[in-house]
Amino acid sequence: MSPTRQDAWSQDEDLLLAEVVLRHIREGGTQLQAFEEVGKQLSRTAAACGFRWNSYVRKQYKSGIELAKKQRKELKKQEVPNEEPYQIEPVIQEQVQTKAVNEGERITFSAVIHFLESLNKQAEGSSGIEEERKRSVEKIKELEKKTYYLAAENERLSKNLKAIEEDYRSLIEIMERARKMVVLQDEDRQQKVKFQMDKNGNLERVEK
Template sequence: MSPTRQDAWSQDEDLLLAEVVLRHIREGGTQLQAFEEVGKQLSRTSAACGFRWNSYVRKQYKSGIELAKRQRKELKKQVVTIEGEVIQDSVKVETVSSPVGCEQGATITFPAVIHFLEGIHQKAEGWASFEEDRKNSLDKIKELEKKTFYLAAENERLSKNLKAIEEDYRSLIEIMERARKMVVLQDEDRQQKVKFQMDKNGNLERVEK
């Protein structure tokens, strides 16, 4: 497993990050998925990719983001159109079929028609419930993405504070080391200033320089 990188981002890495995020936006994916994909390719964390995107790269691709969003809307319209055609075809098939309780060629009764319509109504309600669940899931994903970006920014801020503290600590150690050397030099200089000489009686006496 390769170690997580923490060095500066290159222009090529920024370009790769932008391409992957724009592709996920265009295809209806989440930005978190894009950050995870880029992180695996660059040996960086998804949080670091998210912070880089929100703090710098996103500002460089505003027009590209808008274009990707428009393309995503067009893609959704095409999907909805296809789904609508499938539903219409299904309704047509059910409409041609005889309502439950009636044999082919027999007279269709009013209760049978009511029962048939109730079945269609239940299917429509089930589809509406599915769309509501889908919308709730998308809202939860967006909320989690916001929390992830906030945590990435907070992690980056704490990392910077830690680096500043480490630099201050190294500076303090250097100051203390210089002060210690100055004390040692002063002691050596003081010792060098002291000398001895012999007096008339042959005794050594201390003489300050």
């Protein structure tokens, strides 16, 4: 048996390569960035990672790639542009002045304090929502990762099942041919045998 090549890829390395590439596809990154990231972790060149992906690993994750592309489209639809930071003081002044004008009142220090307190409450509420959103995103990523592995495993098992079915059909065909050969041989032997009556009136077997 030939010795294992030192640059041979292990199953864990293939899994890492697939995971990183699929993540970059899902998040809108490039495959080159994925190859460079994997290369750093495995002490391999980006070119070696790219060759391994295109020559072997990519074929094992066709369904995972399609899923990642679909999720990338969904993420783009859901993305909301980040609001640019704004100056607090002009906004406060404008809103307080508007309120004062509408109510026919003068801008007072207490009105400004009240407005700041309401802004602070809104900010606290937004912070809680942001933390919940981050947790949800992390959970989604973890579920997506499991989905990739399950999709790849399903694809592998489907190929194995197809191969088993083909082997089974081949075995049935071989058994059928063997059965026919046995039947033909039996018929041939029967045709070569005949019986004749001897002097005493008994039947005796005579080969043709």
